[in-house]
Amino acid sequence: MTASLTRLFGVHNLALAEDVVQDAFCRAMEVWKIRGIPPNPSAWLMTTARNRALDLIRRERTARTFAPELTRLLETEWTAAAVVDEAFTTQVALDEQLRMMFSCCHPDLAEDAQIALVLNILCGFGAPEIAAAFLTGRAAIEKRISRGKKVLAACRTLFDLADADFVPRLSAVHRAVYLLFSEGYHGASVEGAVRVELCDEAMRLAALLREHPATATPATWALSALMALHAARLPSRLDPAGELHALLDQDRSAWDHALIAEGRALLEQSARGDELTAYHLEAAIAAVHADSRSLEDTDWDAIIAIYDRLLALAPSPVVALNRAIAVAQRDGADRGIAELEGIADRERLDAYPFYPAALGELESRRGNMARAGEQFRAAVRLARNEPERRFLEKRVRSCEDR
Amino acid sequence: MAEFIYLYRNSPAARQAAMGTPDAAQKSMQRWMAWMRDMETKGHLKNAGQPLDQSGKVVRGPGKSITDGPFVEAKDVIGGYSIIEAKDIAHAAELAKACPALEGDGSVEIRPVMKMDF
Numbered sequence: 001m002t003a004s005l006t007r008l009f010g011v012h013n014l015a016l017a018e019d020v021v022q023d024a025f026c027r028a029m030e031v032w033k034i035r036g037i038p039p040n041p042s043a044w045l046m047t048t049a050r051n052r053a054l055d056l057i058r059r060e061r062t063a064r065t066f067a068p069e070l071t072r073l074l075e076t077e078w079t080a081a082a083v084v085d086e087a088f089t090t091q092v093a094l095d096e097q098l099r100m101m102f103s104c105c106h107p108d109l110a111e112d113a114q115i116a117l118v119l120n121i122l123c124g125f126g127a128p129e130i131a132a133a134f135l136t137g138r139a140a141i142e143k144r145i146s147r148g149k150k151v152l153a154a155c156r157t158l159f160d161l162a163d164a165d166f167v168p169r170l171s172a173v174h175r176a177v178y179l180l181f182s183e184g185y186h187g188a189s190v191e192g193a194v195r196v197e198l199c200d201e202a203m204r205l206a207a208l209l210r211e212h213p214a215t216a217t218p219a220t221w222a223l224s225a226l227m228a229l230h231a232a233r234l235p236s237r238l239d240p241a242g243e244l245h246a247l248l249d250q251d252r253s254a255w256d257h258a259l260i261a262e263g264r265a266l267l268e269q270s271a272r273g274d275e276l277t278a279y280h281l282e283a284a285i286a287a288v289h290a291d292s293r294s295l296e297d298t299d300w301d302a303i304i305a306i307y308d309r310l311l312a313l314a315p316s317p318v319v320a321l322n323r324a325i326a327v328a329q330r331d332g333a334d335r336g337i338a339e340l341e342g343i344a345d346r347e348r349l350d351a352y353p354f355y356p357a358a359l360g361e362l363e364s365r366r367g368n369m370a371r372a373g374e375q376f377r378a379a380v381r382l383a384r385n386e387p388e389r390r391f392l393e394k395r396v397r398s399c400e401d402r
Numbered sequence: 403m404a405e406f407i408y409l410y411r412n413s414p415a416a417r418q419a420a421m422g423t424p425d426a427a428q429k430s431m432q433r434w435m436a437w438m439r440d441m442e443t444k445g446h447l448k449n450a451g452q453p454l455d456q457s458g459k460v461v462r463g464p465g466k467s468i469t470d471g472p473f474v475e476a477k478d479v480i481g482g483y484s485i486i487e488a489k490d491i492a493h494a495a496e497l498a499k500a501c502p503a504l505e506g507d508g509s510v511e512i513r514p515v516m517k518m519d520f
Contacts, residue, residue: 029427030453033434034482 221270221393416506
């Protein structure tokens with residue numbers, strides 16, 4: 001809704017658009033609390049916002065400049081209502097959301113600022129919620145958002161999907177959506193409902209991208225598949241006490257099989273076209289895991305082969321770490337440790353708790369409990385949140401007990 | 403059974419406290435809806451009524467002067483009304499005790515609807 005209004009008012013009037021949305025919500029609440037929620041609340045909200053917008057345009061058309069490309073049409077009563085109505089039709093509203101998403105992923109903004117803007121404008125999260133999700137102070141988030149909005153305002157119009165920068169911008173959008181998802185899935189954030197909401201929002205935004213022919217690229221499908229397959233495992237990643245489960249002893253029956261099926265269907269769609277992205281490969285790995293009934297049943301050859309292609313396409317020490325774990329599953333702990341120690345630019349993992357944790361896991365399989373305990377203690381020191389810390393401390397204790 | 407009108411009154415400050423944040427507004431709405439449902443299932447709700455906008459105009463006196471509302475001099479404004487059925491005014495007042503309008507410093511004004519019996 002904010003996106004539709006911004007189309008009318010112009011990006012420089014983003015605050016005004018947000019006020020109108022806020023006002024529509026307040027009115028809705030007042031009426032609903034007495035009359036009950038109508039059968040189609042979102043249509044009701046849209047109509048309210050539409051009427052407020054038209055009101056405002058009539059009242060302020062001399063005092064303010066609205067969207068530059070629409071100014072002439074909004075100036076006269078002959079066309080104003082039609083233009084406002086058009087902005088609220090489903091297809092246009094969808095397009096505006098996409099354009100807003102692309103605008104938020106402005107190259108002048110750092111990735112965390114892009115995500116904060118997306119969460120604020122497109123997902124309706126307030127600064128305190130965003131701050132909670134990113135473990136950052138509220139003031140810092142507010143500053144990040146207001147700085148971001150200034151960059152948007154300077155653009156005057158929303159990003160044009162026909163722009164020459166479309167392709168690089170789309171990959172920035174993909175990255176932002178995936179970061180948003182990762183933040184919810186295993187980021188350094190607090191436990192609780194906000195995290196699951198981040199995953200849900202990321203998947204909703206990806207679904208929006210799939211709706212439009214220009215943005216429904218193979219990479220978009222692959223990213224959607226990847227998130228669905230990961231999200232399917234979310235219920236088993238946290239046990240009732242909130243502890244992170246290693247993939248190794250996850251309860252596979254708790255996985256969401258409907259979501260796995262959806263992920264697989266999305267992955268099939270992503271194969272149409274000649275584009276192969278890191279999202280395709282990561283989704284393929286997730287699909288192999290989802291297909292295996294147990295850890296022993298897993299096709300490690302396939303997984304290692306996909307990791308090899310992924311490393312060739314997008315080298316990263318975290319990918320290499322995951323590949324080393326797969327090698328250990330297939331060829332044993334000794335080979336796994338050798339792989340871990342041989343990772344190129346291993347120093348980039350210095351602050352990553354799962355590097356020592358992986359070494360600890362493999363040392364304990366070799367029966368070398370003293371060294372395993374040492375590694376897990378190192379991992380505890382790097383833990384980024386409580387569930388991680390508790391999980392790793394449990395591993396330290398299990399080494400000391402034996 | 404007799405008919406009464408409930409006038410929900412609220413001060414701007416209390417209104418802000420109840421509806422100022424999305425979270426508070428959501429909770430307030432849920433309490434109101436629960437209350438309305440409760441009144442309805444017990445057969446006391448004749449007509450749920452409507453909320454009233456906080457802005458308005460006042461036409462006053464023989465001079466027919468028109469002034470803008472809201473009614474700034476008033477400590478509280480009527481935010482809405484409902485028509486309810488109760489045994490008598492004491493019963494109607496008793497029923498109003500559960501109204502969410504009372505949270506904060508709102509009030510419910512209860513007025514019997516006068517009817518001619520022919």
